[in-house]
Amino acid sequence: MVERFELAKDYTISRVINGCWQLSEGHSLETNLDKQDILKAFHMLVEKGFTTFDCADIYTGTEELLGEFSKQLQHGSTISPNDIQIHTKYVPDINLLSDVDFTYTEQIIDRSLKRQNRDVLDLVQFHWWDYNVPGYIETAGDLYRLKEKGKIRNIAVTNFDMKHLSEIVDAGIPIVSCQNQYSVFDRRPEKELLDYCKSKGISLLCYGTLSGGLLAEKWIGKPSIQPETRSHVKYLQVIEETLGWDSYQELLLLLQRIAKKHSVSVAHVATKYILSQQGVGATIIGVRNSSHVESNAHIFTFELDRSDIKELNQFLDNYPILDGEPFELERTADSKFRNIMKMNLNEE
Numbered sequence: 001m002v003e004r005f006e007l008a009k010d011y012t013i014s015r016v017i018n019g020c021w022q023l024s025e026g027h028s029l030e031t032n033l034d035k036q037d038i039l040k041a042f043h044m045l046v047e048k049g050f051t052t053f054d055c056a057d058i059y060t061g062t063e064e065l066l067g068e069f070s071k072q073l074q075h076g077s078t079i080s081p082n083d084i085q086i087h088t089k090y091v092p093d094i095n096l097l098s099d100v101d102f103t104y105t106e107q108i109i110d111r112s113l114k115r116q117n118r119d120v121l122d123l124v125q126f127h128w129w130d131y132n133v134p135g136y137i138e139t140a141g142d143l144y145r146l147k148e149k150g151k152i153r154n155i156a157v158t159n160f161d162m163k164h165l166s167e168i169v170d171a172g173i174p175i176v177s178c179q180n181q182y183s184v185f186d187r188r189p190e191k192e193l194l195d196y197c198k199s200k201g202i203s204l205l206c207y208g209t210l211s212g213g214l215l216a217e218k219w220i221g222k223p224s225i226q227p228e229t230r231s232h233v234k235y236l237q238v239i240e241e242t243l244g245w246d247s248y249q250e251l252l253l254l255l256q257r258i259a260k261k262h263s264v265s266v267a268h269v270a271t272k273y274i275l276s277q278q279g280v281g282a283t284i285i286g287v288r289n290s291s292h293v294e295s296n297a298h299i300f301t302f303e304l305d306r307s308d309i310k311e312l313n314q315f316l317d318n319y320p321i322l323d324g325e326p327f328e329l330e331r332t333a334d335s336k337f338r339n340i341m342k343m344n345l346n347e348e
């Protein structure tokens with residue numbers, strides 16, 4: 001049984017969320033995606049209980065794909081569109097930040113409603129590229145107005161750090177979750193964000209848990225990796241700045257040893273480790289095809305014991321945590337983390 005979690009009053013989600021960045025234009029660097037196989041994967045996922053999806057206004061084509069999937073659920077399926085949860089994001093372009101106002105925000109939310117074929121958006125995760133441009137508190141407030149108007153069910157943030165999230169919370173805007181990168185490679189949320197979120201009843205929804213698939217047996221013993229996706233590019237940078245290649249290989253062997261003990265895989269242990277951290281509501285696992293659906297159902301068939309967690313913590317404590325607060329490197333001018341990002345996708 002896929003575990004469920006009450007993210008907000010009367011709103012539950014699956015503890016592993018189906019990530020859709022992988023399905024957006026340009027994410028796969030070489031291969032073309034097979035749309036029929038993806039829709040098949042969606043059906044398999046919801047039938048197994050993975051009912052929650054993560055997409056974004058800037059993941060080109062994904063809101064529409066989920067809208068199409070929703071329509072398929074209306075016809076002849078035992079699962080109805082109301083049985084799935086679609087989490088989207090509101091990511092105004094960096095070039096437009098100073099012009100964002102209520103009218104613009106409502107226009108983007110209306111576009112998401114239309115693309116998703118929904119009357120109300122289940123969860124909107126708000127992202128702001130540059131804290132130096134004023135307006136993020138006001139814009140979060142505008143999302144609250146749209147919630148009051150009935151267009152949004154729950155408001156959340158993504159890629160916020162504690163300081164800036166607390167400004168929004170202190171302004172009285174009800175935030176239910178914070179989506180950030182959190183994995184065995186990137187433990188920045190442990191510096192202060194996790195504790196803050198716990199104290200405010202805000203759940204962390206974590207991406208990068210599998211580091212784009214780099215946490216898998218198939219990379220054991222490999223001397224290097226040729227990136228196949230934008231996720232690989234992103235997480236190879238993280239490995240470079242934390243464990244380095246040799247220790248990454250050692251970590252894979254440690255994860256494999258624990259995985260064998262529980263008759264599961266490296267990916268399952270890496271996911272379970274993050275799910276077992278207090279304050280984590282769910283992890284998001286990117287879907288590119290139907291190949292991992294059966295396997296990922298095993299995430300909920302075992303528990304890590306205390307000795308597993310201790311061994312992993314002891315290993316990870318030998319290595320530096322990435323500099324700064326969550327998403328700080330990604331916001332730093334000219335950093336390699338920032339240079340790989342596309343920040344004007346909404347208007348393109």
Ligand SMILES: NC(=O)c1ccc[n+]([C@@H]2O[C@H](COP(=O)([O-])OP(=O)(O)OC[C@H]3O[C@@H](n4cnc5c(N)ncnc54)[C@H](OP(=O)(O)O)[C@@H]3O)[C@@H](O)[C@H]2O)c1
Pocket residue numbers: 018019020021022054055158159179180206207208209210211212213214215216231265267268284285286287288289292295296
């Ligand atoms: N808010 C943000 O800024 C942000 C940023 C990044 C991601 N996200 C969200 O998080 C989601 C996840 O993205 P991510 O980049 O962090 O990727 P990820 O979930 O860490 O990795 C996904 C990849 O892991 C591999 N995988 C999945 N299940 C597996 C299993 N059981 N065994 C082995 N490998 C497995 C697959 O790779 P193969 O297909 O190669 O086998 C899959 O494409 C995105 O879709 C998006 O929704 C949000």
